[in-house]
Amino acid sequence: MTISQYEDYFYIYILLLISVPAIILGIKQIKIKYYAFFATIFMVILTIGMENQMLTIGVFLLWEMALIKLYKKVNDKNKKWRFRLFVLLSLLPLVFNKISGFTAFGIIGFVGISYMSFKTVQIIIDIYDGNIDEIKLTDTLYFVLFFPTLSSGPIDRYRKFIDEINAEIPRDVYINDYLLIGIKKMVVGLAYKFFFASLIYIAWLKEIPNDGSIFSLVQYMYCYTLYLFFDFAGYSNMAIGTGYLFGVKVPENFDKPFVSKDMKEFWTRWHISLSRWFGDYIFSRFVLNTLKNKKYRKKKKNVYRVGQMITMTTMGIWHGLTWYYIAYGVYQGIALALTDDYLASKFHKKHAKNKHYQFLQIFVTFHIICFGMLIFSGYLNNYI
Structure with a gap:
């Protein structure tokens, strides 16, 4: 038997049960990570199951951990080809999946x-950049598998x-900065997903x-946009709260x-962790590496546009x-380029400082967002 994350009340019930020992440890000022690691293994098994998917994830983890440990040993800042090879090797399971x-x-x-692939690629990039001094296997596995964010982030x-x-974590810090905030996030997430998203879907x-x-x-364009927001934001809030x-x-x-007043602002507010990941590890790296070539420095605007197209198309x-x-x-890439x-x-x-103009910006941007979500939904298949 497997259950989907945050999709039904039974999962929420199991989640609450497994969170109680973590809360007790936090209040008693005992490090949570050791219990949390085994709780993560349990919840991953519950979510993925013990059959084919469990075998696949085992092979995936062996492959990725071996790549990370090996690259930590052979990393050489002057050998970019080696870095790119390891990034490609790390992405192979995801490419094969697609x-x-x-x-x-x-x-x-x-x-x-x-x-999980984003996490492992991120580690290899950070090793290349010199941001990681040591790789501890159990901590790295815990990071990759961390169950609250297993299936859809953040x-x-x-x-x-x-x-x-x-x-x-001192007791008062855990209670005020972790426990209370976590409970609040969970409540908001439950309301978003099981009330607002469900109501929009059913009604x-x-x-x-x-x-x-x-x-x-x-109708579908507006409805799907609102449904996707409350469903995904609900999931995200529950994942954040559990974390x-x-x-x-x-x-x-x-x-x-x-x-949001424009599409650049939208991508600082929507699926923030994903857009930042793509911005940091694809867009910024492309732009910086391209601008190192002197002949492109006078064409910064075009470099940014190409970077936006590559980044959003990859997404x-x-x-x-x-x-x-x-x-x-492609639509999002064009929207960002035109926004610039x-x-x-x-x-x-x-x-820009006129309030009526700002309201008009929000109105127009909302409709650009909605049309993008309509494309994303696949509903246009019915009209082709």
């Missing part, structure tokens, strides 16, 4: 392979996570007729995204190898 759905074998992988950073799980999304009309299309209970300040993932492909995920990535031009325009600079 293309396996188009083979006769069917999808080969396990719940959470995408987010994505934490290795050094921050390792520092937190090994820190001594609206499920009732939209699949009749190919423009009215149904527009806090276990002594880890999991990064925020949503910050009122629908009040689309990461979601899946279907036309609408890839189109969603818009923010640099004399018209925007002239009106």
Whole structure:
């Protein structure tokens, strides 16, 4: 038997039971990480199961841990080809997972392979950058498997996570900065997912007729956007809250995204941990490496545009190898590139501080967001 994370009340019940010992340890000022590691193994087994997926995740972990330990030994800042090779090798299981759905074998992988792959690639990049001095196998496994964020994030950073799980947390700090905040996050997450998202799905999304009309299309665009936000933000808040209970300040993932005035601001408010990961490890690295070449320095705007297109298209492909995920990535890349031009325009600079203009920005940006979510949903298949 397997259960999906944060998808039903039975999982929440198990989650609450397994969190009680962590809370007791935190209040008693006893390090939580040792109990939390075994709790993570238990919850991973419960989520993934003991059959094919468990074997697959075992092979994945052996492969990734071997790569990380080996790269820590052979890392050489002057040999970029070696760094790139190890990044590609680390991504191989994820690539195989994405293309396996188009083979006769069917999808080969396990719940959470995408987010685990991001974590392992991140470690290799940080080793190359000289940000990691030591790799402890159990701590690294704990980071990769950390059960609250197993299937859909948020994505934490290795050094921050390792520092937190090994820190001594005083009782009053745990109660005020971890326990109370964690409970609040859990309550908000439960309300978002099991009330608002469920209500939108039952009362609206499920009732939209699949009749190919423009009215149904527009309804679905708005409805799916709101449903996705409350469902995903609900999941994220529960994951963050659980992390806090276990002594880890999991990064925020949503910050009122629908009040964004432009698409650049939107990506600082929506799926924050993912957009920062892509920004730090793909966009920034591409731009900095490209601008090292003198002939491109006078074309910074074009470099940024190409970087945005590469980053967002990669994000689309990461979601899946279907036309609408890839189109969603391209759409977001174009939206970001056009946003740069818009923010640099004399018209925007002239009106930027006007409140009525700001409300108009929010209105327009919301509709750009909604159309992107419509592409992402795959609903347009019904109209092609």
